[in-house]
Amino acid sequence: MKAVELENIFKSYPIKKTSVQVVDDVSFSVDDGELFGLIGPDGAGKTSIFRILTTLLLADKGNAKVLGYDVVKDWKSIRNIIGYMPGRFSLYQDLTVEENLEFFATIFNTTIRENYKLVEDIYKQLEPFKTRRAGKLSGGMKQKLALSCALIHKPKVLFLDEPTTGVDPVSRKEFWEMLKRLKSQGITILVSTPYMDEAKLCDRIALIQNGKILKIDTPQNIMDSFDKNLFAVRSENMFKLLNDLRTFNNTESCFAFGEFHHLTLKDNDINISDLEKYIAQSGHLNATIKIIKPEIEDCFMQLMK
Secondary structure (H helix, E strand, C coil): CCCEEEEEEEEEEEECCEEEEEEEEEEEEECCCCEEEEECCCCCCHHHHHHHHCCCCCCCEEEEEECCEECCCCHHHHHHHEEEECCCCCCCCCCEHHHHHHHHHHHCCCCCCCCHHHHHHHHHHHHHHCCCEHHHCCHHHHHHHHHHHHHCCCCCEEEEECCCCCCCHHHHHHHHHHHHHHHHCCCEEEEEECCHHHHHHCCEEEEEECCEEEEEECHHHHHHCCCCCEEEEECCCHHHHHHHHHHCCCEEEEEEECCEEEEEECCCCCCHHHHHHHHHHCCCCCCEEEEECCCHHHHHHHHHC
């Protein structure tokens, strides 16, 4: 049995006299015990999909199940077996760390002691601040508290909606290490994120844009499917270089990526000296060009076309 199944899900929101389609014929499934990532920018439809799966929002059309339970008919059963961490911090900010955790344990008729082993690694980092009000915690500590509260009733499926947005790099790394440990305990995890570098930490990913799934596969398979030579180009005047590369008659795509521009060409067999000659003639005498391996973000940009 699949842990999560979506079949032809549609969702739109009314805006004045029209409507905006935010989830457009989305179908995918998640295996039991899998760490599955829904990867896409803000506004891609990730949160709406998570809210449908966690029974907080009704789809316009389509069917969805969590561990065999229908999200419409069996919503009470689903809420007892899932953990949900929304993108916005939603715990009680005037309660302490310990009070929040005790409150959520009580809701599910359990105790902190009963499921302490599940949250032990996370709670040890929170314990020095257990008497501090949640609203006074740092961003990283808030996320760890929210994760602890989502886990305290020992859910079978865990939904994490952009859990590392706005969190410092060190806390992001720690958070993903915690997710790996949770996965090893048999919990199925669905995580959404706009950070493409986090995609490689998942077993499988679904790339999503404008409510549509672009591709579903393992991160490595998606990167291996990139069918063009990818060039990283740099010069002293990066803004001018970007414009010049985009006007090159053989350019297929060119985007700024950190200290380089990533370039693909229509003719994959072009002699690199032709490209070097064009760049030099455009006034970039000290430019560097090298062929690189594509990352998930490069694949996402290619699929968007």
